[in-house]
Amino acid sequence: MPKMTVDPDYCKGCGLCINACPRKIIRLSENINAKGYNYAECFEQEKCTACKLCYITCPDVAITIEK
Amino acid sequence: MEIIAKRPEALTKEPFHYCPGCMHGVAHRLIAEAIDENGLINEIAGVAPVGCGVFAYKYFNFDMAEAAHGRAPAVATGIKRARPDMHVFTYQGDGDLAAIGTAEIVHAANRGEKISVFFINNAIYGMTGGQMAPTTLPNMKTTTSPYGRNVEDIGYPIRVCELLSTLVAPYYIERVSLLTSADIIKAKKAVEKAIRYNKENRGFTFVEFISTCPTNWGYEPEKARQWAKENMLPFFKPGVFRDKGEGVE
Amino acid sequence: MSKILMKGNEAIAEAAIRSGCRLYFAYPITPQSELIEYMAKMMPKVNGTFIQAESEVAAINMVYGAAGSGKRVMTSSSSPGISLKMEGISYIAGAELPCVIVNVQRGGPGLGDIQPAQGDYFQATKGGGHGDYRLIVLAPSSVQEFADMASEAFDLADKYRNPVMILADGMLGQMMEPVEFKPAKTDAELQELANQHLSWCICPNADGDKKHHHEINSLELDPQVLEKHVLDLYKKYAEIEKNEARYETYNVSDDNEVLCVAWGTASRVVKSAINEVMKEGKSVGLIRPIRVWPYPYDAIKQAIGKNVKKVYVFELNSGQMVEDVKIAVEGKVPVDFWGKLGGVVFTPAEIKEKLETCF
Ligand SMILES: Cc1ncc(C[n+]2csc(CCOP(=O)(O)OP(=O)(O)O)c2C)c(N)n1
Numbered sequence A: 001m002p003k004m005t006v007d008p009d010y011c012k013g014c015g016l017c018i019n020a021c022p023r024k025i026i027r028l029s030e031n032i033n034a035k036g037y038n039y040a041e042c043f044e045q046e047k048c049t050a051c052k053l054c055y056i057t058c059p060d061v062a063i064t065i066e067k
Numbered sequence B: 001m002e003i004i005a006k007r008p009e010a011l012t013k014e015p016f017h018y019c020p021g022c023m024h025g026v027a028h029r030l031i032a033e034a035i036d037e038n039g040l041i042n043e044i045a046g047v048a049p050v051g052c053g054v055f056a057y058k059y060f061n062f063d064m065a066e067a068a069h070g071r072a073p074a075v076a077t078g079i080k081r082a083r084p085d086m087h088v089f090t091y092q093g094d095g096d097l098a099a100i101g102t103a104e105i106v107h108a109a110n111r112g113e114k115i116s117v118f119f120i121n122n123a124i125y126g127m128t129g130g131q132m133a134p135t136t137l138p139n140m141k142t143t144t145s146p147y148g149r150n151v152e153d154i155g156y157p158i159r160v161c162e163l164l165s166t167l168v169a170p171y172y173i174e175r176v177s178l179l180t181s182a183d184i185i186k187a188k189k190a191v192e193k194a195i196r197y198n199k200e201n202r203g204f205t206f207v208e209f210i211s212t213c214p215t216n217w218g219y220e221p222e223k224a225r226q227w228a229k230e231n232m233l234p235f236f237k238p239g240v241f242r243d244k245g246e247g248v249e
Numbered sequence C: 001m002s003k004i005l006m007k008g009n010e011a012i013a014e015a016a017i018r019s020g021c022r023l024y025f026a027y028p029i030t031p032q033s034e035l036i037e038y039m040a041k042m043m044p045k046v047n048g049t050f051i052q053a054e055s056e057v058a059a060i061n062m063v064y065g066a067a068g069s070g071k072r073v074m075t076s077s078s079s080p081g082i083s084l085k086m087e088g089i090s091y092i093a094g095a096e097l098p099c100v101i102v103n104v105q106r107g108g109p110g111l112g113d114i115q116p117a118q119g120d121y122f123q124a125t126k127g128g129g130h131g132d133y134r135l136i137v138l139a140p141s142s143v144q145e146f147a148d149m150a151s152e153a154f155d156l157a158d159k160y161r162n163p164v165m166i167l168a169d170g171m172l173g174q175m176m177e178p179v180e181f182k183p184a185k186t187d188a189e190l191q192e193l194a195n196q197h198l199s200w201c202i203c204p205n206a207d208g209d210k211k212h213h214h215e216i217n218s219l220e221l222d223p224q225v226l227e228k229h230v231l232d233l234y235k236k237y238a239e240i241e242k243n244e245a246r247y248e249t250y251n252v253s254d255d256n257e258v259l260c261v262a263w264g265t266a267s268r269v270v271k272s273a274i275n276e277v278m279k280e281g282k283s284v285g286l287i288r289p290i291r292v293w294p295y296p297y298d299a300i301k302q303a304i305g306k307n308v309k310k311v312y313v314f315e316l317n318s319g320q321m322v323e324d325v326k327i328a329v330e331g332k333v334p335v336d337f338w339g340k341l342g343g344v345v346f347t348p349a350e351i352k353e354k355l356e357t358c359f
C-alpha cells in the first residue's frame, strides 16, 4: 500500500501539497513542529495512489513516498 | 515497500531557510535530482548568488562557492577553467543575474562557457525586502516602485532568455514555470537536460524558472502561484529558445 | 641561464608561467597591456587558460573561482582597473584564497594618465576593498626583481592562503632590462602544487565514499562567528608581519646625516642621487621597503643613526608612505617628503638638490 510521510522537521505548513493532492487526503496537523509550523500529514493513507504530486510540489523537500 | 520519492542525495540535511511556499526550494530539489540521476555528485560544483539563494552553498551536498552579487558566472568560469574535469553550475536570482550581473551572464553565455545557469525569476528583490527587479512587471508595485513600475520612466522588464538567444554560442536555453505540479514535471525535464548536456560538456546551458515570492508579493503561497500564472507567464512565455542537441537554433 | 632583454610586463608574465601559473584572467589597460598580450601568446603553449574578461570585475571573480579550485592563478591591471577589482579582492581575502594580482600603476585619481605613478600605495596597503583584511604587497624596483617576485608572490599566497599584490608602475612595466629567469617548474612540481590545497578547495571527490563538502565563502551572518573569523585572519596577519617584512639598505651607516626612504621606481632615482651627494662627502643612506605590507618599521627605526638629522621620503605620489615612515621614526627626528605627481618621474638632479638642502 502506498505511503506518504511528511518529515515535520522540514515542513513549513505552506499547504501547497494539500492543493496538489488529487485525492485530497492531506491536511495540516493540529500539532506544531519545532519552528512553530502546523506541519502537513496524510489522514487517509489507504487512499494514496503514490502519484508523487505532493512530493513534486513541496518546496521544502519534506515528503517521502513509498509504494 | 520501496521508496519512490525522497530527499535527493545531492541535498544536505540542512532545512532550507526559505519562506513557506517559496519556489526556491523546488528549484533546488530539481537540480539536486538531476545531479543524482546523472551520477555527478562527486564531480560537480555549484556557485551560489547573493539573494535569497545565498545559502545554497549549505544546501547542496558537494563543493560550493559563494559569489559576490552578480558575479557567479565569472566565478563558475574560473572553476570550470581550473577544473575542466568537473561540472559547474550557478544558481542566481533576477537582481543578481539581470541587473548587477548583466555583464557577467552575457559574456559567460557568449563565450559558451561549459556551465549551467539556473535563473530564478520572481520579479522582485526577495532578500532585501521586495524592491523592484529588472524583471518586475509593468505597473507592479514594489517597495522601490511604490506607484507601480512606470515603464516610461524605468523601462520594461528584461526577458533574459530572449536576450541570451541573440547570442550564437549558447547550447541550450529554456524557460519553465514552477507554478503548478504539471509545470514542475516539465521543468524537471529541462533541468535534467541542462545537467546532462553539462555532463557531456556540450556548452552553455540556461534554465529560467518562473517562480514566486509569496512574502514580498504579499500573497499566500497558492495565491502567489495563481498571480504569477496570470501575470508573469503572459510576459515571460515558457518555451525552448535554443536546443542545439535537438536542432532548435 | 643567460640573461634576456625584456620589458617588465613581459618578464613578470614569463616568470609567473614558470612559477606554475596556468590560469590568467584580465582586461586590457595601459600601461600593462604587454602583460596580457604575453599571456595571450604563451598560455596556449603551456596548456594554460587565458581569458580576456569582459571587465576587471569579471576577471577578479574568475580568479576567485580558480583560486577556490586550488590552482595558481593571476590577474593584472593598472590603477583604474585595480579599483574595479577591489570588490573581488575583499571576497578573496575573506574566503582566504591564494592568488596574485599585479598592479602596473599609472597616474590618478580617476582616469588620470598613463604615466608611471605610485598613487595606489594607500589602496594596496591600507585596504582598498571593504572590511578588515590585508593584502601582502611586494614592490619591485627593477625588471629582474619584478620577475623574481612572481614565484615569491605565489609561494606567499599559497603559504598564507592570502591574496598577494605586486605593486609595480608604468616605468617598470615598460622598461627593458636584462633578466635571468629561474627554471620553470617541472610537471612533478606542478602536480605537487595542484595537490597542496585539496583539503579545502573545490575538487572532485577522489574516493566516492568519502564525500566532502568544501565551501568557498566569505559570508557569516552570526556576528560572533564572523568576529572570530576576522580575529583569526588578524592572527595570520600578525604572523605575516613577524616573518615577511623585506627591505634593502643602501649606504646605511652611522655616518648618515640623512636617511632616505623610497620604494619601487622612486628608489632607483634616489640611489643615483645618493651616489652623487656622496661624491661631495655627504653621508646619506636609503631604506627601500621591498615589501610595503608588511612594512619594515623596525628596519627604519634601527637605521636612524646618531647623526641622522632628517628622514627624507621620496615618492611618485603625494606622500602616501610618509605615514608609515612616521610610525617607524616615532618622532625621533623630523620626517620630510618630496614627490612628483601626475605621472612625472623625478630626476636624480632634483633629488640631489633636495638632499643638499639638508646639509
Ligand atoms: C554589491 C552588492 N549590492 C547590493 C547588495 C544587496 N543585495 C543583496 S540581495 C539583493 C537582491 C537580490 O535579488 P534577486 O537576485 O532577485 O534574488 P532573490 O532574493 O529575489 O531570490 C541585493 C540588492 C549586495 N549584497 N551586494
Ligand code: SF4
Binding pocket: A004, A020, A021, A022, A023, A024, A025, A026, A042, A047, A048, A049, A050, A051, A052, A053, A054, A055, A065
Ligand atoms: S502521493 Fe499523490 S495521492 Fe498520495 S498523498 Fe501525495 S499527492 Fe496525494
Ligand code: SF4
Binding pocket: A006, A010, A011, A012, A013, A014, A015, A016, A017, A018, A039, A040, A057, A058, A059, A060, A061, A062, A063, B021
Ligand atoms: S508542501 Fe511541503 S512544506 Fe508545504 S505543507 Fe506540504 S509538506 Fe509541508
Ligand code: SF4
Binding pocket: B017, B018, B019, B022, B023, B024, B052, B122, B126, B127, B212, B213, B214, B215, B216
Ligand atoms: S523573500 Fe521571497 S524569494 Fe526570498 S525566501 Fe521569502 S518568499 Fe522566497
Ligand SMILES: [Mg+2]
Binding pocket: B051, B093, B094, B095, B120, B121, B122, B123, B124, B125, B126, B133
Ligand atoms: Mg528575485
